Amino acid sequence: MANISASMVKELRDKTGAGMMDCKTALNETGGDVEAAVDWLRKKGLSKAAKKAGRVAAEGLVAVESSGHTATIVEVNSETDFVARNDQFQAFAREAAKIALMGNGTLENLEAARFPGSELTVKDRLQELIATIGENMTIRRVAKIEVSKGVIATYVHNAVSEGLGKIGVLVALESEGDVETLSAIGRQIAMHVAATSPLALDSAGLDPNTVERESAILREKNAGKPDHVLQKIVESGLKTYYKEVTLLEQSFVIDPSKSVSQALKEAEAKVGKPVVLKNFVRFALGEGVEKEEAADFAAEVAAAAGAKA
Known part of the structure; x- marks a missing residue:
């Protein structure tokens, strides 16, 4: 044993x-x-x-920054929520997201970038902040997404100030339609992502190992049934699973009578052009820590x- x-x-x-x-x-x-x-x-x-x-969540903040066609999201961790409310810490997190807009979306690139108003790198500025505040802090992760046309909508949940909070979301919508209307539907979808935490855009984006794991559980739960019946059960079970965890198939939280993909299709009439949901990023503070x-x-x-x- x-x-x-x-x-x-x-x-x-x-x-x-x-x-x-x-x-x-x-x-x-x-x-x-x-x-x-x-x-x-x-x-x-x-x-x-x-x-x-x-x-269990670590402390700190998630910061988002957008320039329209480009947006970034950065998670900066601290040991306590008290430090996360510190003005210097918040200013650093906000500045890190702005700096990331000019980078390639990797943590290494962000840490090596020059911090504005000094000769220090972002990493060195954080070390300086640690010495000043007296608590350990880290930049945990960063992501950057872009669209050639359309918008990238942002949403911050439990915001402590503009662009800073506990959950941050970026949603990239590609379209040549009305930007204001596109931004409004994009924000609604970003709010949806914050609430539902989808694993992927669609079933094709799911990790094959995750899908196989779900299939194995369904097969074991229904062991003993004829093969042709078992196959249908697995197929049906996976369809239900996709509706639960993939963004386009999830029920839209703003209107649960339709899926996110259906809501997007209906929005095209107001936008005036086709709309494609290209990508999304969701950071929840401290997830996995x-x-x-x-x-x-x-x-x-x-x-x-x-x-x-």
């Missing part, structure tokens, strides 16, 4: 929301493989891991798992 530690149980619990004893059982059944344990719990109906928004938990919770997990942390 695999040696299941309390930290492994905690990780699985954070990912799935399943009970601690169920998590321990799943890990024992899968030899300590956390990802396999996630699937085991889902097969048993004990988890909805695929719909979880992410792990774990923060330290209180000691009493660690002890609770250890007690339930029968292992030392």
